[in-house]
Amino acid sequence: MNKIAFIFPGQGAQYVGMGKEFYDNFPEAKAVFDAADEALGFDISKMCFDGPEEDLKLTRNTQPAILTMSIAALKVLESKGIKPEITAGLSLGEYAALVCSGVMDFKDAVQVVEKRGTYMQEAVPAGKxxxxxxxxxxxxxxxxxxxxxxxxxxxxxxxxxxxxxxxxxxxxxxxxxxxxxxxxxxxxxxxxxxxSAPFHTSMLSPAAEKLEVELKKLNFNDASVPVIANVDAEVVESTDKYLPNLKNQVSSSVMWEDSIRKMIELGVDTFVEIGPGKSLCGFVKKIDRKLNFMNVEDMASLEKALSKLEA
Structure with a gap:
């Protein structure tokens, strides 16, 4: 069997209609969307499925929406018996990776990324x-x-x-x-x-400081699956690293190419992008086109991925 990594996309991958097929066909996915609606106190499901696009594009909505859709897709894949041996996510996607690995509870994650989106949106005045x-x-x-x-x-x-x-x-x-x-x-x-803002630069430091306050309220568990951190492209070895990593990630460079290369170094040859879009597959292809890569975002891509993963 191939050594599989689950990778999760970040902001910019969203589109109206994402996750609807999984919601309609899998109770595991419906449960994730329902849990997000309850945790957030508003109907993020409807925004994912029906828009309007202007609302979905607002950072404070985009971040919980993509996280929710990604975890819904993850639960579908898990229900088919497909599990990763390592995981990582691009920027916002790191939260999905942490949920995947059991480090964070989904409801905690979806609430904190809504705040993260709000703080990032507010950190730099429009046009600056x-x-x-x-x-x-x-x-x-x-x-x-x-x-x-x-x-x-x-x-x-x-x-x-x-x-x-x-x-x-x-x-x-x-x-x-x-x-x-x-x-x-x-x-x-x-x-x-x-x-809307210069994400992952020092101009986002005010957002990082506010986010730290929220992160301190959460419990971080030991990872059941190794997680590669954005800030240094290394496997996070201890639970006390998750909080500073997530805080610093907001205002420092995302080392995504290095993260993929680290997973290759650890023996990964199959990358499954879980969530909206397939931009991460494109990045993997540019790093090494001999690798196996696929995405899971709807029924068609799920069936295609399963045909390869179950072969």
Whole structure:
């Protein structure tokens, strides 16, 4: 049997209608959506299934919505007897990985990510911060670009997604200047992203401080499945690391490529992306196209994944 990793997507993967097929066909999935509605005190299920898209795109709604859909899909896969040997999630997706591993209770997680989304949305006034994707640049040149244009304001590497795709964020003017100059530093393309704040940069420190207060109210259990942390791409060995990792994750770089490479180093050859979209499969493919990768987000992708995993 292949060594399987479950990986969970982050913000930006959401779409109206996500999770509806699982809700309609699997009681395990329906129970997750119902639990989320109860824990949040509003109908996040209806927002996932019917929108409106404008509401679903608000960070404070997006984060609990994606987490809920991801855990609903996870429960469907678990009901088929498919279990991971290691897990990780991109940014928000790390919370799904922690639920998957038993470190966090789902109801605690969905409540805290709603607060996380709110704090991240409020941390930087509208228009003051931006993010951009740099395509075709290596790390060294991205860091040099950030250093050279940091005089215009905060400018940092936010997401190391895969070879040739790194996201930067920071003060609006600094990001805009960096985008204009990116081709001189080796970028094939530089694109401003439609996000409400410069996530995973030091400008989000106020959100991290507020989140820490909420995280201190939670219980963290020992992991039943190893979890790779975003902040350092290492297996979290002790429960006292989860809180600082989740706090720091808000305002520091997401080491996603490194996380995938760490799992490969630990023997993983099959990656199952669980939740909306399949962007993480794309990242895995760019890291090593010989790996097995698949996503689970609806009935068609579930059946396709099961045909491979049960073979």
């Amino acid at each position: 911060g931006k993010m951009a994707a740099l395509i075709g640049m290596d790390r060294e040149n991205v860091l040099k670009l950030c250093d050279d244009f940091g005089s215009y304001g905060v400018l940092e590497a936010a997401n190391f997604n895969c070879p040739g795709q790194i996201v930067i964020g920071g003060a609006s003017e600094a990001v805009e200047k960096a985008v204009d100059a990116a081709k001189e530093y080796g970028a094939k393309k530089a694109v401003l992203l439609p996000v």
